Amino acid sequence: MINIFEVNETNKMIQQENLDVRTITLGISLLDCVDSDLAKLNEKIYDKITALAQNLVGTGQEIEREYGIPIVNKRISVTPISLVGAGACRTPEDYVTLAQTLDRAAQQVGVNFIGGYSALVSKGMTAGDELLIRSIPQALAQTECVCSSVNVGSTKCGIDMDAVRLLGDVILQTAELTKERDSLGCAKLVVFCNAPDDNPFMAGAFHGVTEADAVINVGVSGPGVVKRALEKVRGKGFEELCETIKKTAFKVTRVGQLVAQEASQRLGIPFGIIDLSLAPTPAVGDSVADILCEIGLEYAGAPGTTAALALLNDQVKKGGVMASSYVGGLSGAFIPVSEDQGMIDSVTAGALTLEKLEAMTCVCSVGLDMIAVPGDTPATTLSGIIADEMAIGMVNQKTTAVRLIPVIGKTVGENVEFGGLLGHAPIMPVNRFSCAEFVNRKGRIPAPIHSFKN
Amino acid sequence: MKKTIITVVGKDTVGIIAKVCTFLAENNVNILDISQTIVDGFFNMMMVADTSASTREFGELSAQLKALGEEIGVVILCQHEDIFNMMHRL
Numbered sequence: 001m002i003n004i005f006e007v008n009e010t011n012k013m014i015q016q017e018n019l020d021v022r023t024i025t026l027g028i029s030l031l032d033c034v035d036s037d038l039a040k041l042n043e044k045i046y047d048k049i050t051a052l053a054q055n056l057v058g059t060g061q062e063i064e065r066e067y068g069i070p071i072v073n074k075r076i077s078v079t080p081i082s083l084v085g086a087g088a089c090r091t092p093e094d095y096v097t098l099a100q101t102l103d104r105a106a107q108q109v110g111v112n113f114i115g116g117y118s119a120l121v122s123k124g125m126t127a128g129d130e131l132l133i134r135s136i137p138q139a140l141a142q143t144e145c146v147c148s149s150v151n152v153g154s155t156k157c158g159i160d161m162d163a164v165r166l167l168g169d170v171i172l173q174t175a176e177l178t179k180e181r182d183s184l185g186c187a188k189l190v191v192f193c194n195a196p197d198d199n200p201f202m203a204g205a206f207h208g209v210t211e212a213d214a215v216i217n218v219g220v221s222g223p224g225v226v227k228r229a230l231e232k233v234r235g236k237g238f239e240e241l242c243e244t245i246k247k248t249a250f251k252v253t254r255v256g257q258l259v260a261q262e263a264s265q266r267l268g269i270p271f272g273i274i275d276l277s278l279a280p281t282p283a284v285g286d287s288v289a290d291i292l293c294e295i296g297l298e299y300a301g302a303p304g305t306t307a308a309l310a311l312l313n314d315q316v317k318k319g320g321v322m323a324s325s326y327v328g329g330l331s332g333a334f335i336p337v338s339e340d341q342g343m344i345d346s347v348t349a350g351a352l353t354l355e356k357l358e359a360m361t362c363v364c365s366v367g368l369d370m371i372a373v374p375g376d377t378p379a380t381t382l383s384g385i386i387a388d389e390m391a392i393g394m395v396n397q398k399t400t401a402v403r404l405i406p407v408i409g410k411t412v413g414e415n416v417e418f419g420g421l422l423g424h425a426p427i428m429p430v431n432r433f434s435c436a437e438f439v440n441r442k443g444r445i446p447a448p449i450h451s452f453k454n
Numbered sequence: 455m456k457k458t459i460i461t462v463v464g465k466d467t468v469g470i471i472a473k474v475c476t477f478l479a480e481n482n483v484n485i486l487d488i489s490q491t492i493v494d495g496f497f498n499m500m501m502v503a504d505t506s507a508s509t510r511e512f513g514e515l516s517a518q519l520k521a522l523g524e525e526i527g528v529v530i531l532c533q534h535e536d537i538f539n540m541m542h543r544l
Contacts, residue, residue, distance in 0.1 A: 001487070001502070002459070002535060002538045002539060002542060002543070003489070003500075004461075004489050004490075004491060004498060004499075004500040006538055006541075006542040007459055007461055007500050007538055008461070008463075008493075008498065009542075010537060010538055010541050010542075011461060011463075011531060062513070065512070065513045065516060066512055066513070066516075066533070066534050067533050067534055067536065067537040068531050068532070068533040068537070069537060251541045251542075254540040254541045255537060255540060255541060257540065258536055258537060258540045
């Protein structure tokens, strides 16, 4: 039987070390809502989401109460809207009505974000894909809870540089349309390479076309728990360091598995995957950068950071994989800047640059995340940064992503405040040399040689 | 039967166990096991209980125990045992 010390350990993790389940995300397929009449399509989407998700928030709260574990977010992801709307939408404005319907449905069921205002264009854009991408600035400016993502590359297909170029403009327009709120719209837009179909984390969540009609995915967290556990092995060898991370990741993931099973059973919706991520928040003691410091760095960004992060990411996966029957999504350590107080401190201290962050994305789970850059950064430069990050994902057969926020009217040395879980960030300098001629070439970058495995 | 783990943590004082047990008896909660220890001068108690015969719904029971804890000056938590079994048992 369980003993008092084990019970205290669990409760200490929850109460003092910010252990939580970061999100229960209900994935919903909208493929059966497809209609050539825009009004009917909107109606069907609203009805399906509000019917399937009506008990999501209540069930989440019930589980929180019974197990005493906070479930921070309850969210919804849907089929990429470019596919759902292609038959009915003739203009970007038509697509914006779908975003408004998603927003309305999300608010009706009480979730805080709905993801899937997305297009998958790793090899090329259909007319519908392009209309959706062009509608993103308006859609994000006119809605509260809608999150958007575009997959522009994959190891199998290469990188669609036409989409990369277009997205440079789209990010700047989104920044411009939401400049009254420090260009917040860009915090809800992610550009991916090798995007997973079952990621529960925002802003990049969508319900892939390979998925069932509805599915429950759960994202766990717990950087604070790992940091505290590592305090006990200061000065010890790598073996003990790795064992400690693994054991902690196992415990954290088990809680996620329990919550996923319960949510799935109570909602009568199949369980999909657990995403084993160390997802930080701006709260003190909930930082991935602090773990890197505990491993032995003065600041995240110091020499050794990439190696320490590679070790951390790998051990989190090794510990977590055994704790759950199905693992998927992004699974690894997230390194957003504005959402992690330790990362913000590193940037402010001058220890962490955009280039070092790019190197770190080679070994962590995602990419350049929640980075504020000057508002006068040219669109081609944004596209160049995206292209670099996509290339890392394509060649290394991993997911990479870019979520940059060019803050209109602000520049290096200033701060930007997004509020809540999105946090705040110092604006980081960007390399000022041009890549316009490279970005303006038409077409796509071919798939790398090691993608030909058949 | 899903067992419930009730933990009480706080500054030691007279009558903590009596008050918690009285509350549980009044609400028809059966106590299966109690362990208690003092860690760094703090009172730590864990009870394994069966709430299935209780007249109150779990959430309500948990909220009232929390309120009772605030009254005595300790923290009382009430959780299904699965969360501990999942984390500490293979």
